[in-house]
Amino acid sequence: MSIFSSCKFVPHAILLQPKASLKTPNQSLATVHCTKVVRNVNLEKLRHNYLFPEIEARALEHMKKYPDANIIRLGIGDTTEPIPDIITSNMAEYAKALSTRKGYKGYGAEQGHKALRKAIAESFYKDLGVKDAEVFVSDGSQCDISRLQLLLGSSVSVAVQDPNFPAYMDSSVIIGQAGDFLDETLKYKNIEYMTCGPHNNFFPDLSTTSRTDIIFFCSPNNPTGHAASHEQLTQLVEFARKNGSIIVYDSAYSVYITDGSPKSIYEIPGSRECAIEISSFSKIAGFTGVRLGWTVVPDELYYANKVPVIHDFDRIVCTCFNGASSIAQAGGLACLSPEGFKAVMSVVDYYKENAKILVETFTSLGLVVYGGVNAPYVWVHFPGSRSWDMFSHILNKTHIITVPGSGFGPGGEGYIRVTAFGQRENILEASVRLKNVYL
């Protein structure tokens, strides 16, 4: 076989390339070399683009159509407000010190700086028994979800809330847990979907939920904005313990809770033996671009064969990750000083005020609205409508980008998610536009 063996086809991407990028001017498009590597069957199973890039693509299309439109982005939950100076100063100082003999540091511990692990344990888990060594600093919870999937492997069974943040399910598909996508149900065959809506107070009916190894659970929820109550989480922990399941609890929005709902799964007795918690500085401190988060794996969490889960997670972190950026970690530490925390919480309050304005706006249009009280997301119901239709309708009528609820799973059909992350003037302008068009 010649080393210039070729596959007989004219791939679309090649056709779109400028000719200069082809190896030789005379090379025929039909003789392009392709490898014999079989595409990962799990990636074949992913149904569509990851949600947010898909929305971005549609936004770009809209901008081409309306080049003069002033678009307001209430789609991806992306922080907009400057980070308090006390935090960026600490990062800047840390960065500058890297130019000095005394301040230079190379590799840090893969699990994170000791001082930061301790500060996280003390700030978010006071009196909950979380030890510093159980806290693993990450570059964000989305990244740690994939590392958890590497930990768990393809053989575990998985449950997700429906609707849910797409990273849980997409990473399940990529690692090979999900099975085939079924067009009839719009669900992956091997994933247990726990429907959460107004009919069940956004908490799954556990009496009809099948046992799975892993239960992804996000509270306050993205996208519905619902914070599970102490009673609901107690049921969840009992369910997980009875079934020998592991809960992967995502508390990325816990600082937005205002009604006394639990901010951590470890507030629930018995959870240390059945729950991992992932969280993030992204929405606490505007670190979406800085990249910093953490995962807690309690010592008492064991596999069926009695090996502690923390042992394997430590191995994954050491092998597949090399620690979060040391500068970002310096920023995280500054966030958790008393002054730093006060400063970031004032930004959180600003977004909460935005959420109130959005709730009031959509309510005034006669719509039923959920979320927005314990979370920076407002979940608006359009009974009888399709989410992508409403997404397009709102975009076309008001130049406001939202997120179609169906992007979070079939349980999100008929809803749109609106983010409260935004500059106040834009939130107010969005409110005016919506009222003008729909009131």
Next chain:
Amino acid sequence: MSIFSSCKFVPHAILLQPKASLKTPNQSLATVHCTKVVRNVNLEKLRHNYLFPEIEARALEHMKKYPDANIIRLGIGDTTEPIPDIITSNMAEYAKALSTRKGYKGYGAEQGHKALRKAIAESFYKDLGVKDAEVFVSDGSQCDISRLQLLLGSSVSVAVQDPNFPAYMDSSVIIGQAGDFLDETLKYKNIEYMTCGPHNNFFPDLSTTSRTDIIFFCSPNNPTGHAASHEQLTQLVEFARKNGSIIVYDSAYSVYITDGSPKSIYEIPGSRECAIEISSFSKIAGFTGVRLGWTVVPDELYYANKVPVIHDFDRIVCTCFNGASSIAQAGGLACLSPEGFKAVMSVVDYYKENAKILVETFTSLGLVVYGGVNAPYVWVHFPGSRSWDMFSHILNKTHIITVPGSGFGPGGEGYIRVTAFGQRENILEASVRLKNVYL
């Protein structure tokens, strides 16, 4: 079944915990709850701790034994010299600007800032046809190796150089490509080991190498320090094309090349259809703690079914990663300005001078030494000795930490790796100690 069902055992980790950490004072150790989640069989197959934490554990043990010893760390390849001010200033300014309305930015593109992708393409791949959009910015090549494994999945076959950087193999085991570890050979059953040593000028005998889907290839090599020649890499590319394989080429040490060997696999004709390149700012600019790297996936690289690999890698990056820290990216951009690059290359020259001193030292002891010319690693041969024995012997006699060659695979047995990353005074002191003990 009770929700307080328990497994009947007294796990070691629990016994070591202070009593206060147990749920209730009267809780019996024999009634600890464990889940029914089966441990990932791939993690069962990992043979030992990840190499560097293992060395660190032995170093700590040594420090307990000799609390007054002045230990010199020539083990893990960790940069020691301050980062030039022009780069840290840029990071500090970027960080400070995050406190301003104008300078604040949230999520960046998952694939990296456009300007940085462009600068990487222009700085490292000038005239090699690499497009900006083929460059994916990462938080380091070790992290991207794991993301590549998520891309490839468990069904591909893999070849590694022997000896090799442990992240390739360990990540292969974790994703499920490696099969069982065989005690007789000290090799994983399903991995093709391509022995590289002085007998074959550190380049595998491809006539006896089995075809695999993936070939991990590191040049300049970690740990041997060998930079593959143009002729060797031409053979490798021809071999990959003939077999329809994908080369994952690790060029993390390319700036250390002094003898004109290729700095990128894309210098070899035909490589764009068969090679991915991973690289890193860690050893270019002392970014081991800052965390920044990149991966190039050419448009012309296709799976057997004609899907472009870049399509799936983009999906992995968007789903399993959220971009490198924006502050680190600002630092990377500063590295690639003319002044920045000149400044970081002067630090590279400093480490190269260290390497010369180490080569001279071990040579003067009558040992045969490889590497150190095109790489910051010196690969010292101790014929007839075991690597871990030499590691311990050197540590005990001189308080110098090295890396046992066998930690990089069976082909590294009889060698130790010594890093040239270090402060000059420590390198000189190490030289004196080694000569005093062994001359």
